[in-house]
Amino acid sequence: xxxxGNATGLVLGTGTGVVAATTLPVTGTNWVVDLALAAAAGLAxxxxxxxxxxxLNKR
Amino acid sequence: xxxxxTRYQFAKRPLALVIAAHNExxxxxxxxxxxxxxxxxxxxxxxxNDSSTDRTQAIAEKHLGARNVLAVHRSGKAKAILQAIxxxxxxxxxxxxxxxxxxGVFAPDYFQVLRRHLNLKYAAATGHIQSLKGGWISKYxxxxxxxxxxxxxxxxxxxxxxxxIPGPTSVYRTDILPKLDFTAGTLTxxxxxxxxxxxxxxxxxxxxxxxxxxxxxPRDFGDYYKQILRWYRGNFQVMLRHKIGLRAxxxxxxxxxxxxxxxxxxxxxxxxxxxxxxxxxYNLIAIPFLFDVVFFFAFTVWAAVLNxxxxxxxxxxxxxxxxxxxxYAFVKAWFEIVVLRKFQSxxxxxxxxxxxxxxxxxxxxx
Numbered sequence: 024x025x026x027x028g029n030a031t032g033l034v035l036g037t038g039t040g041v042v043a044a045t046t047l048p049v050t051g052t053n054w055v056v057d058l059a060l061a062a063a064a065g066l067a068x069x070x071x072x073x074x075x076x077x078x079l080n081k082r
Numbered sequence: 083x084x085x086x087x088t089r090y091q092f093a094k095r096p097l098a099l100v101i102a103a104h105n106e107x108x109x110x111x112x113x114x115x116x117x118x119x120x121x122x123x124x125x126x127x128x129x130x131n132d133s134s135t136d137r138t139q140a141i142a143e144k145h146l147g148a149r150n151v152l153a154v155h156r157s158g159k160a161k162a163i164l165q166a167i168x169x170x171x172x173x174x175x176x177x178x179x180x181x182x183x184x185x186g187v188f189a190p191d192y193f194q195v196l197r198r199h200l201n202l203k204y205a206a207a208t209g210h211i212q213s214l215k216g217g218w219i220s221k222y223x224x225x226x227x228x229x230x231x232x233x234x235x236x237x238x239x240x241x242x243x244x245x246x247i248p249g250p251t252s253v254y255r256t257d258i259l260p261k262l263d264f265t266a267g268t269l270t271x272x273x274x275x276x277x278x279x280x281x282x283x284x285x286x287x288x289x290x291x292x293x294x295x296x297x298x299x300p301r302d303f304g305d306y307y308k309q310i311l312r313w314y315r316g317n318f319q320v321m322l323r324h325k326i327g328l329r330a331x332x333x334x335x336x337x338x339x340x341x342x343x344x345x346x347x348x349x350x351x352x353x354x355x356x357x358x359x360x361x362x363x364y365n366l367i368a369i370p371f372l373f374d375v376v377f378f379f380a381f382t383v384w385a386a387v388l389n390x391x392x393x394x395x396x397x398x399x400x401x402x403x404x405x406x407x408x409x410y411a412f413v414k415a416w417f418e419i420v421v422l423r424k425f426q427s428x429x430x431x432x433x434x435x436x437x438x439x440x441x442x443x444x445x446x447x448x
Contacts, residue, residue: 036399059368062375070399077217 036069095126096197097253098176100166102159104132106184107141109298113184114145121193125150126176129184130166132157138184159249160264160271173256177202182295186250187214189294196253196293205258205285206276208244209251209293212389218397219306220299222404225394228385231291239289243280243336246273247287250297258284268323269425270316277324280333303407310408314415315425322419344412351409 043061099122103110110129117127129142133156142151152169154162163181166172172179178200192209200207210231213223238244247253249272254262261282268274279287300306321327326337350370358366379398386394418424 053364053368055372056364056368059371062372066375066399066402070403073218073397073400 035072036065036067038065039068040065094175094177096176096200097122097126097178097180097193098170098172099127099180099182100163100170100172101127101129101182101184102132102162102166103129103134103138103142103184104159104162105134105136106138107134107136109185110138110141111145113182113186114142116187117182117193118145120188120190121197128152128166128170128172130154130162132159132162160266160275164264167259173259176256178207178253179256179259180251180253181249182251183249183297185298187296189296192293192295196290199288199290199293200253201288202255203285204288205255205279206247207253207288207290208247209253209290209295211248211250212294212296213299214296215391215393216299217301218400219301219303219404221391221394221397222401223299224389224391225382225385225401228388229381232388235289236291238336239287241332241336242286243332244287244289245276245333245337245340246270247276247279248272251293251295255285266323268316268319269312270320273316274320274323277320277326277333280331281324281329306404307407307411311411311415314411315419318415318419319425344409348409348413 040061043057043064099117101110101113101117106113114124114127114129118124124146127146127150129138129146129151131139131142131151131153133154139151139153150170152166154165157165167179180196196207196209212227212231213220235244252272254275258279261284262275262278264271264275266274266278276287279285300309321337321341326334328334354366354370358364378401382395382398382401386392
């Protein structure tokens with residue numbers, strides 16, 4: 024089944040990435056590194072939501 | 083008894099299915115039923131029960147009759163199959179033998195499609211594998227199987243370098259069976275037997291893309307790690323045993339290329355962060371990472387669409403963890419087998435404890 028949490032993870036992860044890329048530049052000058060950090064942050068949030076959702080579904 | 087001998091005098095039948103089973107009560111009935119539904123006559127299905135302590139024997143006899151079930155002392159998969167070949171006179175009675183694992187599910191037209199492509203000019207054949215529905219590990223495997231079998235396998239088949247006829251879908255022309263050594267004692271006997279076909283130049287291996295089987299994947303991370311480590315250890319055992327890289331066969335070129343590719347990836351992962359830090363240029367990490375995310379995600383979307391499995395996308399970020407684990411297991415196995423020369427033989431290792439689970443009706447999505 025296509026779990027609700029999967030879509031939530033994708034949305035939240037992408038959102039985190041976009042926010043990180045646009046408002047929180049780490050280097051301020053190197054957009055490539057900022058984009059990579061944003062992608063990593065988005066993936067991390069997405070992964071956490073997926074794991075949490077899986078654990079909640081098991082209950 | 084008399085009836086048995088009378089039947090064996092008839093002309094050869096096209097295809098036998100031999101299922102090796104060790105404590106498979108959870109899945110065996112579903113696998114046999116799936117084979118029958120996929121076009122196998124029950125009389126051509128054989129189970130070799132490798133010293134099971136559960137209801138495997140009873141289940142097999144219930145579905146196939148006692149004469150199609152052989153119980154053997156603990157032998158390991160390869161030796162159990164070998165005993166089944168002798169006991170059921172497979173070489174004398176059949177043109178082709180299909181070996182299958184007890185945890186597989188065949189697509190409804192599997193044997194029909196397979197039979198259409200079986201031609202005696204080939205030495206062996208293999209079909210398509212896909213994961214049964216499951217957790218995040220099965221989702222990752224779906225990605226791996228899709229890339230492996232939709233892109234890599236046709237290329238391997240074209241160049242005649244299929245490196246492994248995998249356990250769930252492996253078909254051998256019976257006249258080559260006496261030339262194969264089933265007792266090599268490696269952890270990946272299917273790969274070893276495939277390499278024997280190449281080394282002895284027994285014939286081409288046919289890839290039947292449309293013959294689809296479904297297999298179970300590990301359900302938790304511990305089982306996944308054990309499985310992937312066993313596979314890599316087995317791969318290196320087989321490569322050493324067949325002296326890959328030292329012969330002038332296409333197989334040597336292909337396997338060497340795959341090893342080189344892995345080695346380069348590991349070097350990149352280790353050296354790029356160091357180089358970025360040393361040079362103060364973090365683009366060296368950022369650019370390859372961004373490319374990786376874009377292409378990896380694109381291939382995952384493609385795999386999800388192709389298999390009509392949108393649930394696969396949900397676990398995408400976790401696939402990175404499994405890719406890293408794969409690389410770690412690769413390096414560990416290489417160090418153990420090639421450098422330390424450990425695990426040089428693997429007698430009858432065949433453990434499924436904790437790995438099997440009941441096959442559910444909606445396990446196959448398409």
